[in-house]
Amino acid sequence: MERLEVKGLNHSFGFFRVLEDINFTLEKGKVISIVGPSGGGKTTLLHLCAGLLDLTEGEIVNTFKSSAFAFQEPRLLPWKSVLDNIALGLIAKGVSKKEAEIKATNIALEFGLELKDLEKFPKDLSGGMRQRVSFARALVVEPSLLFLDEPFSALDIGLKKELQNHLIDYIAHHNLTILFITHDIMEAIRLSDKILLLKSDPGEIVKRITIDTPQIERTDKEVFDRMIELLKDQDIINTFELEIK
Amino acid sequence: MKFILKILKDFPWFLWSGWGAVASIFLFIALWDVGYQLYGELVLPSPKATFGAVADFFSDEAIVSDMILTITRAMIGFVAALIFGSVLGLLAGFFATASIMSRPIVTILVGMPPIAWVVLAMIWFGMGDTSVIFTVVIASFPIVFVGAMQGTRTIEGELKEMVDSFGLSLWQKFTNLYFPHIFSYIFPAWVSGLGMSWKIVVMAELLSSSDGIGAALAVARSQLDTTVALALVVVMIGSLLFLEYIVLEPIKKEVEAWRD
Numbered sequence: 001m002e003r004l005e006v007k008g009l010n011h012s013f014g015f016f017r018v019l020e021d022i023n024f025t026l027e028k029g030k031v032i033s034i035v036g037p038s039g040g041g042k043t044t045l046l047h048l049c050a051g052l053l054d055l056t057e058g059e060i061v062n063t064f065k066s067s068a069f070a071f072q073e074p075r076l077l078p079w080k081s082v083l084d085n086i087a088l089g090l091i092a093k094g095v096s097k098k099e100a101e102i103k104a105t106n107i108a109l110e111f112g113l114e115l116k117d118l119e120k121f122p123k124d125l126s127g128g129m130r131q132r133v134s135f136a137r138a139l140v141v142e143p144s145l146l147f148l149d150e151p152f153s154a155l156d157i158g159l160k161k162e163l164q165n166h167l168i169d170y171i172a173h174h175n176l177t178i179l180f181i182t183h184d185i186m187e188a189i190r191l192s193d194k195i196l197l198l199k200s201d202p203g204e205i206v207k208r209i210t211i212d213t214p215q216i217e218r219t220d221k222e223v224f225d226r227m228i229e230l231l232k233d234q235d236i237i238n239t240f241e242l243e244i245k
Numbered sequence: 246m247k248f249i250l251k252i253l254k255d256f257p258w259f260l261w262s263g264w265g266a267v268a269s270i271f272l273f274i275a276l277w278d279v280g281y282q283l284y285g286e287l288v289l290p291s292p293k294a295t296f297g298a299v300a301d302f303f304s305d306e307a308i309v310s311d312m313i314l315t316i317t318r319a320m321i322g323f324v325a326a327l328i329f330g331s332v333l334g335l336l337a338g339f340f341a342t343a344s345i346m347s348r349p350i351v352t353i354l355v356g357m358p359p360i361a362w363v364v365l366a367m368i369w370f371g372m373g374d375t376s377v378i379f380t381v382v383i384a385s386f387p388i389v390f391v392g393a394m395q396g397t398r399t400i401e402g403e404l405k406e407m408v409d410s411f412g413l414s415l416w417q418k419f420t421n422l423y424f425p426h427i428f429s430y431i432f433p434a435w436v437s438g439l440g441m442s443w444k445i446v447v448m449a450e451l452l453s454s455s456d457g458i459g460a461a462l463a464v465a466r467s468q469l470d471t472t473v474a475l476a477l478v479v480v481m482i483g484s485l486l487f488l489e490y491i492v493l494e495p496i497k498k499e500v501e502a503w504r505d
């Protein structure tokens with residue numbers, strides 16, 4: 001069984017401790033969300049798991065066959081059209097140019113981009129469109145493990161919900177595994193099997209929340225109820241420094 | 246191939262958009278004519294006489310061969326500067342130590358007045374081709390070198406991380422990331438290097454050669470033939486304008502379409 005296992009992970013930038021004693025296991029077909037305040041080390045943790053940063057203390061075992069990463073910033077190649085940007089990962093996998101273009105076009109349309117956008121350069125896209133392109137580029141390679149760093153942060157609620165539904169579909173039908181970062185607790189409740197609450201200074205997991213209903217069966221009501229319940233949770237209040245009225 | 250087709254397709258539109266430039270050139274010529282009427286033939290020959298002299302050049306074998314010689318020298322010098330500058334600039338860009346070490350040398354090269362190079366070249370190589378070409382190379386080299394080095398050094402770490410995360414092969418990284426980025430810096434540097442070559446070649450010829458347009462300019466000066474002198478200048482500027490605006494600009498527009 002493919003899995004990602006993080007054991008006793010610590011990380012510092014210079015003398016500044018960013019992550020402390022992180023432990024979790026992500027199994028095939030599951031979604032784990034990491035929520036926490038800004039600057040808490042979420043991106044750092046994701047980069048470590050994806051092997052983009054060198055591990056200094058602790059252990060990471062990653063047996064997934066393939067993975068893809070959607071960064072917090074879109075990181076598109078400015079000299080390539082939207083279509084070529086989305087197709088980048090497919091080309092790297094050795095898919096023929098023609099097939100790559102078909103797949104890229106399909107996913108772009110699915111993600112609410114229009115045909116006329118596909119020829120544009122990134123400079124001519126809105127922030128939210130760039131984010132969708134970046135997300136499409138990661139998903140189109142059909143990775144076994146997907147790393148997502150706040151992929152929906154620049155989208156309006158309608159579009160956000162639509163893409164979340166796409167993702168839920170993918171999880172159900174392609175047995176996709178995701179390590180997901182978000183600021184949005186509601187989004188985490190909607191998408192994940194397990195939520196890790198990461199406090200800052202230093203980044204430590206202070207709470208693990210498990211959600212048993214499969215994503216595809218979760219109703220809005222259930223999500224809202226869970227959300228209200230969590231907002232009353234003392235750990236959440238402390239971590240996000242929420243003010244209660 | 247698709248690129249070339251697109252350049253050709255957009256070309257008429259590009260010409261059409263050049264009316265503003267044409268108008269300003271005509272305004273300039275009008276002012277020139279006013280100057281002629283105020284100061285007379287000896288100081289400033291009329292545009293008509295000058296362009297007449299330019300037309301006469303093309304039936305004058307001696308001048309035509311001078312033009313060809315000058316343009317050949319400029320091109321040889323420019324191509325040499327392009328090759329050396331690009332290759333060394335890329336190397337300097339890829340190695341941090343090399344780029345730190347080359348910075349003061351480049352500053353010296355850029356800061357050195359070209360006229361000083363002409364004098365040195367005359368001492369080292371005597372009068373003739375070598376001196377002229379040497380001066381052209383040494384004057385345009387730093388421009389190309391800096392462009393290539395900047396291009397290599399400014400590739401974003403974030404984009405490198407992104408292509409790494411998608412597992413691109415070395416060659417794919419080169420064609421998708423390194424080449425387009427570096428090219429966007431190096432191409433404008435080539436264009437400025439070319440302009441520099443064009444200017445320097447005349448100056449070098451004027452002082453260190455007995456043939457070419459620069460030398461013809463020296464003769465015109467000694468004979469106080471202002472009309473021919475101006476006509477020679479017009480030829481040089483005209484050919485540079487042609488090269489920059491009619492040949493290179495459309496290419497540049499296409500290559501840099503992705504920029505803001």
Ligand SMILES: Nc1ncnc2c1ncn2[C@@H]1O[C@H](COP(=O)(O)OP(=O)(O)OP(=O)(O)O)[C@@H](O)[C@H]1O
Nearest residue numbers: 013018036037038039040041042043044045072183
């Ligand atoms: N390369 C680096 N060098 C030094 N410090 C860094 C580096 N990258 C991140 N940090 C620091 O580590 C801390 C955690 O950063 P990180 O990007 O992981 O936060 P985050 O939880 O993703 O925040 P956000 O939600 O705002 O994206 C921050 O204080 C940041 O300043």
Ligand SMILES: [Mg+2]
Nearest residue numbers: 042043044072
């Ligand atoms: Mg982050």
